[in-house]
Amino acid sequence: MTKFNKLIALLFCFSLLLIISSCDEITYPYREGTHIDTTDTVSQKILLEDFTGFLCNNCPAAHELAYELKEQLGNQLVILAVHAGYYAKPNLQYTYDFRTAAGTEINDHFSVQAYPNGMFNRTAYNNKIPLGVDYWGAAINTLKNKTPKAKIELTPSYNETSHSISVDVKIKYLQQSSTNHYLVVQISEDSIVQIQLDKRKTPELIQNYVHNNVLRGSITSTWGDQVSSTVLPKEATITKHYDFAIPDGSDWRPEKLKIVAYIHDKDDTWQIVQVEEAKIIDN
Amino acid sequence: MQKGITCITLFIIMSGVLFSQSIFDQSSISGNLQFDGQYYYKDSVIGAADVPDKLLSNGFLFLNYKVSNFSASLRYENYMNPILGIDAQYKGNGIAYRSFGYSSDFIDVTAGNFYEQFGSGILLRSYEERQLGIDNSFDGLNVKIKPVTGLEFKALIGKQRNFWALSEGIVRAADMSISLNDVLGDLFSSDYNISLGGSVVSKMQPDVESFYYLPHNVFAYSTRLALSAESFSVDAEFGYKYNDPSAINNYSFNPGTALVINTALYGDGYGFLLNLHRIDNMNFRSEREAAGNNLTINYIPSITKQHVWRLATLYPYSTQMNGEVGLQADFTYTFPKESFFGGKYGTTVALNYARIQSLDTTQTVMDQKTGYAFRYDSPFFKVGDRLHYQDLNLEVTKKWDKDIKTTFALINIIYDKDLLEGKSSYGKVNSTIAVLECEYKFNPTNSLRTELQHLWSTQDSALHAPDNINGNWALLFLEYTIAPHWYISAFDEWNYGNEYDEKQIHYLNASVAYIEKSTRISFGYGRQRGGLLCIGGVCREVPASNGFTLSITSTF
Numbered sequence: 001m002t003k004f005n006k007l008i009a010l011l012f013c014f015s016l017l018l019i020i021s022s023c024d025e026i027t028y029p030y031r032e033g034t035h036i037d038t039t040d041t042v043s044q045k046i047l048l049e050d051f052t053g054f055l056c057n058n059c060p061a062a063h064e065l066a067y068e069l070k071e072q073l074g075n076q077l078v079i080l081a082v083h084a085g086y087y088a089k090p091n092l093q094y095t096y097d098f099r100t101a102a103g104t105e106i107n108d109h110f111s112v113q114a115y116p117n118g119m120f121n122r123t124a125y126n127n128k129i130p131l132g133v134d135y136w137g138a139a140i141n142t143l144k145n146k147t148p149k150a151k152i153e154l155t156p157s158y159n160e161t162s163h164s165i166s167v168d169v170k171i172k173y174l175q176q177s178s179t180n181h182y183l184v185v186q187i188s189e190d191s192i193v194q195i196q197l198d199k200r201k202t203p204e205l206i207q208n209y210v211h212n213n214v215l216r217g218s219i220t221s222t223w224g225d226q227v228s229s230t231v232l233p234k235e236a237t238i239t240k241h242y243d244f245a246i247p248d249g250s251d252w253r254p255e256k257l258k259i260v261a262y263i264h265d266k267d268d269t270w271q272i273v274q275v276e277e278a279k280i281i282d283n
Numbered sequence: 284m285q286k287g288i289t290c291i292t293l294f295i296i297m298s299g300v301l302f303s304q305s306i307f308d309q310s311s312i313s314g315n316l317q318f319d320g321q322y323y324y325k326d327s328v329i330g331a332a333d334v335p336d337k338l339l340s341n342g343f344l345f346l347n348y349k350v351s352n353f354s355a356s357l358r359y360e361n362y363m364n365p366i367l368g369i370d371a372q373y374k375g376n377g378i379a380y381r382s383f384g385y386s387s388d389f390i391d392v393t394a395g396n397f398y399e400q401f402g403s404g405i406l407l408r409s410y411e412e413r414q415l416g417i418d419n420s421f422d423g424l425n426v427k428i429k430p431v432t433g434l435e436f437k438a439l440i441g442k443q444r445n446f447w448a449l450s451e452g453i454v455r456a457a458d459m460s461i462s463l464n465d466v467l468g469d470l471f472s473s474d475y476n477i478s479l480g481g482s483v484v485s486k487m488q489p490d491v492e493s494f495y496y497l498p499h500n501v502f503a504y505s506t507r508l509a510l511s512a513e514s515f516s517v518d519a520e521f522g523y524k525y526n527d528p529s530a531i532n533n534y535s536f537n538p539g540t541a542l543v544i545n546t547a548l549y550g551d552g553y554g555f556l557l558n559l560h561r562i563d564n565m566n567f568r569s570e571r572e573a574a575g576n577n578l579t580i581n582y583i584p585s586i587t588k589q590h591v592w593r594l595a596t597l598y599p600y601s602t603q604m605n606g607e608v609g610l611q612a613d614f615t616y617t618f619p620k621e622s623f624f625g626g627k628y629g630t631t632v633a634l635n636y637a638r639i640q641s642l643d644t645t646q647t648v649m650d651q652k653t654g655y656a657f658r659y660d661s662p663f664f665k666v667g668d669r670l671h672y673q674d675l676n677l678e679v680t681k682k683w684d685k686d687i688k689t690t691f692a693l694i695n696i697i698y699d700k701d702l703l704e705g706k707s708s709y710g711k712v713n714s715t716i717a718v719l720e721c722e723y724k725f726n727p728t729n730s731l732r733t734e735l736q737h738l739w740s741t742q743d744s745a746l747h748a749p750d751n752i753n754g755n756w757a758l759l760f761l762e763y764t765i766a767p768h769w770y771i772s773a774f775d776e777w778n779y780g781n782e783y784d785e786k787q788i789h790y791l792n793a794s795v796a797y798i799e800k801s802t803r804i805s806f807g808y809g810r811q812r813g814g815l816l817c818i819g820g821v822c823r824e825v826p827a828s829n830g831f832t833l834s835i836t837s838t839f
Contacts (some may be wrong), residue, residue, distance in 0.1 A: 022455065022485040023502030023525050028648065030495055030528070030536050030657045070653065074492060113371050127448045134530035134572035137492030202708045247655075 042174065044146040047262055047275040048079045048188050049119045050213075051112045051130065053087025054098060057199035060209070062116035062133045067212075069140060073167060076144060078277045079213040080188055080260055082106060087115050098211070102186065102218035122264065122274040149175045152276035156259045164245040165254075165280055167219070169238065169261050177232035181273060182266040184224035185242055187216045188277070190256045219244045219259075223266055255281050304784075309556055310350035315838040316742045317343045317413065321366050321790050326829035329810055330789055339366045341373075343413065345380075356770075357381040366691035368816070368825035369416040370575070372446040379444065380420060385561025391427040396420045399439055401482040405522040405565070408582040409443065415823045417576050419443045423452065431599065433465020443569045443578050450578050452488035452569035480507045484580065486527075486569055494652075495534055501527040503539070503567065509592045518545045522565065522581075532564055532605055533655040539564035540663075541583060556613040563642055563661055566604040576821055582655040586611045587637040587674050590694065592718045593776065594758050595740040599696035599817035600639065600672045608666050609639040628682035637674045641667030670711070673697040685724075692718040700742070703822075704815065710743025712753075727766070734760035734774075746782055751827065752814055755780025770796040776812065794832070802837040 050066055063081070064274040070077050083098035084107035091096045110119060110130055117130040118139075125131055125139035153170040169183060197208035219242050228238060246252050262275035320340035324340020325333040342361035347354060358380035362373040377464045382395035398420055400408040411418045430436075437458040442449040460480040466469050471477075482505045490497035505522035524539035540563045548555040560583065567580040586609035587600045615633045618625035643665035646656035676694040683689065694716040700709040724730040737759040746753060760774035773793040781787045792809025811826035 022487065022500040024498035025525055026496050026498050026528075026536055028657075030648070031536075031650065031652070033495060033497060052306050062684075126445075126451055132572070132574060134574060137494055138572065141491050141493050199705070199707055204707060 008214050025174035028166040042148050042150040042151045043076055043141060045075070045144050045145065045275045046073070046077050046121055046140060047119075047260075047272045048077060048136075048140075049106065049122075050079060050081045050120075051084055051107060051115055051117045052081050053083055053085060053089075053115055054094065054096070054194060054196050054209075054211075055089075055091075056087035056115040056162070057204050059087070059116045060196060060198040060206075061200065062118070064251050065136060066118070069136065073140070073144065077140070078260060078262075078275045079185070079211045082215050085112060085115060091273075094195055096205045098192075098194075098214060098239065100215055100217050102222040104217050105222045120270075121275075123271050142273060147174075147193060148274055149173065150177070150181075150263055151262070152261055152274050154261055154276050154278040156278055156280045158280045160254075162245065163241055163254075164243060164283050165219075165245050165257070166241070167259050167261070168239055168241050170239045171263065172237045173234055175234055177228060177236065178216070178265065178268070179226065179229060180265050180268040181218065181227040181263050182224035183227050183261065183263050184222070185219040185259060185261045187219065187244070187252075188260050189214050189216050189252060190258070213258075216257070217247075224264065226266075227263060257281075259275055291543050302496070304398050307538040310348065312346065313839065314344065314346040315449070315627060316345075316836065317341075318835040319366060320833045320834070321828065321830055322832075323367070323828055323830040325622040325829070326810065327791070328422070328785070329827040329829065330813055331515070331810075331827045331829045334367065336438045339364050341366055341369060343701040347350060352385055352387050354384045354386065355382070356384075358368065365416070367611055367828055368823060370446065372578075373416065376448055377447065379418065379447070381474075383431070391429075392526075393425040394423075396422050396444070397439075397441075399425060399437070399445065399456075401437070401484075402460075402480055402505060403518070403520050403543055404582040404584075405520055405543060406482045406484045406503050406505045406567070406581050407454075407456050407745060408457075409580075410582070412818055412821070415818055415821055417579075417821065419577075419579055422449055423454075424793075431466065433462035435460050443580070443593045445570070445578055450569040450573075452486050452571075453577075454484065454486050454569050454580060456482065456484040458482040468480075473514055476509075476511045478509045480509075481505065482658075484567075484581065488569070488571060496570065497528055500524055501567075505541075514549055516547045519543065519791075524565060524567060527564075527571070529566065529568060530574060531566045531568065533653065534650065534657070535564055535655070535659070536657050536661055537564050537568070537661075541565045543583065552617045552619060554613075554615045555633060556611070557609040558613075559609070560586055561608045561642075561663070562602070562604060563606050576823060578802075585817070586639060587672060587808065587820075588613070588635045588676060589819070590676075592692060592694075592716065592734070592736055593760070593774070594736045594756055595676075595692075595694050595696070595716045595718070596817070597738065597756070597814065598700075598712055599713055599751065599815055599822060600820065601703060601815070601817055602820040603639075603671060606644070606661070607639050607671055611635070611637040612758075626681065627684065630679065630681045633678040633680075635674070635676050637672070639671040640675070641669035641671060643667040645673070670697060670790055671699050671702055671703075687724075688720070688722045690720040692716070692720075694718075708744055712740055712742045714738055714740035730764045730766070732760075732764070734758065736760070740780075749783040749786050751781075751786055751788070751812060752778070753780075754778060754782055770799055772796075778812075799837065803835070805832075807832045807834075 025191045050062060066079050082103040084103045088099050116133055118136055119130050120139045120214055121143055122129060125135055131139055151172045155168040157166050190212045192211040192214055193208050194211055196206050197204045198206050257280045258277050260277045263273040265271050321501035322338050340363060345358045347356040361376040365371055365373045367669035374508040380396040382393050382666055384393040393689050398409045401599055409419045409421055421441035422444055425439040427603045428436045440455045442453055461649040463477040470659050484503045486501045490499055503524035505520055507520035509518045519694055520543050522541040526536045528536050543560045545558045562583055568578045569580055570578050583602050585600050585602050590596055618630045620629045624630050642661045644659045644661045646659045648658040678692045680690045696714050698712045700706055700712050719735045722732045738756040756778050758776045764770050776790040778788050790810040790812050794805055794807030796803060796805035808831050810829045815822045816825045
């Protein structure tokens, strides 16, 4: 071996040592503690649109992960279970239809093809917007400390006689607005007992599965109403009022309904700017 | 003065031309083309969903340019849109692979995309397998140095291909291999060839998620030995990986280990192989969230025989990187010509047995939230109770005269459907397959090959819902060859024993292939059953389909 070759070999072995040092061994505890944010300061809230279906046997695990994230983030996380696509389609045996026109439109717009999949403020993580469950924890961490651009306050009410919902949506801009900002107001429902497939159970079919945060419909159109046709300055406030009659013959239960309102950057980044939710009947 | 300048200019131009001519005389360009297109029809009986696009295709063009010691290559890929079964994330087109390299006897450098393998691949193997939609090439820098004959160092750093993006994690790796015969020369007996090797791999990915304390860097190492002589060979490799919690191992903080031993014994007319492997938590990916076949850093092939008979591929095995212990024994014997069993042309008998079991694990530290184990014990020499797969098969090939050749095969497979297909209530499938293949040559250019296959199967549990793959199957395959250009084939695969009458389906297929030099064009029509497609122990799920297929491959 020539001197030069020996030198190369030595350099190589040295580089191996450098690589060897690149190791982190973790010892107990393996799990991080939970940190619920209970402060009432304005924070960037996160909308998780969980694309799901009652025939999707991997989906209940995703629902549980969403609840776990909610446990960590508290009110900072708003969950919408969007039943859409192949696994949400009723068949001759199971006829209950969770799907909504708005949900299907959003599903198709973002080309969601695998279930479960989730979008976090419709913001890309690792170049992908709809994300598989394994990326959820990481995606949320990139969003939760962002400075919010706006604050939304909801004042909903329910009229028992007319079976209708009213909601005031007050938007306060913390930064200058954009004319691409559109406000979407949707309705979700908790505790719907229906069937669901769960791969982890034998048999897989669960007759009494409790479906939460289910998207029931949209008060506005799917992509919403323009917040303002002019650019609003920081600190500007704008309030919008909506009335909505619960569809006749529907099985929606007012005490389980929630309003979910969000501003998104329509025709531009499509990202969610801010989101808020409130129960229609605060019990 | 002006003359002088003109002369110098001419000299420069001429020498440039001469130099470039001599350089470019040594240059060469080569490449290959592949196109697979399929036109789909909805076929609810077999479970083939409507494909709104109707026509889906995958296309590849690879070009390699070499001049002197330098080379440049690129691969254009076109998925518009990806054919069914290939991950939809490939959708689109573009240059998926480009590399520049310099290669000499002493050093070999590649910048850009490259494939690499250390040893048998238990720590690192990047490769492309288009049929499975796998391409985990690195994008980075790869250096190989051979200071003396028989000694090679390799080092690489890069990110892996993640469809049309790159992995979040960075892989740093190095390998050394020594051939003792070459390095020690005369000091060593030439009756034996001994080579040794060792690899180290480190993966870096920041911990940004919020549930676990995760390692930023994951380190792994391996050592290997290969010994061969005239009548036997032994290859052994051991790998160790420090804690690497990931989605695919349910966030286990256990270290990973892998031991692979392959031995072979050969003599007059016989060959005997004995392979053993034990894999524990060796799923190694460049992103801890990666799923499916995506972003794998290492590769351990399946320890079972790769069957070619269509019905025998109905229940294939895929290596369980999270844990398995496997053994395979293979014996091949060729009865000599002119003996009682050998006849005029000889007879070959192959007997093969493989069995794969789970590891014997005891959970020690539990994750109360998920119910999975953070840590577990798995004694190295203990085998778990769960049978993953067993395959016992016999194959007899006999040439009766110069025009007739037959092969008979009998295969018994026990298949853990729940484990291998991610189901929960099917249990195991026990199937027996008999195959008779006959090949008859009418004349030097015309020949006919027929295959008659039958599969008997029973499964542990009663079916809860109609299922397209269960019960007995029969298959008839015919292939007529007009050498050297035409290959015409047709087959009917019939699930006549399906428990549900409406699912007793004929899967009819026909195709014509034309070969001209290094170009092959084939056109076919048929119904494809859904199921797992496995190559070398790596599988992907292929949905059922019905339609026309067009395939073109060409090398130049």
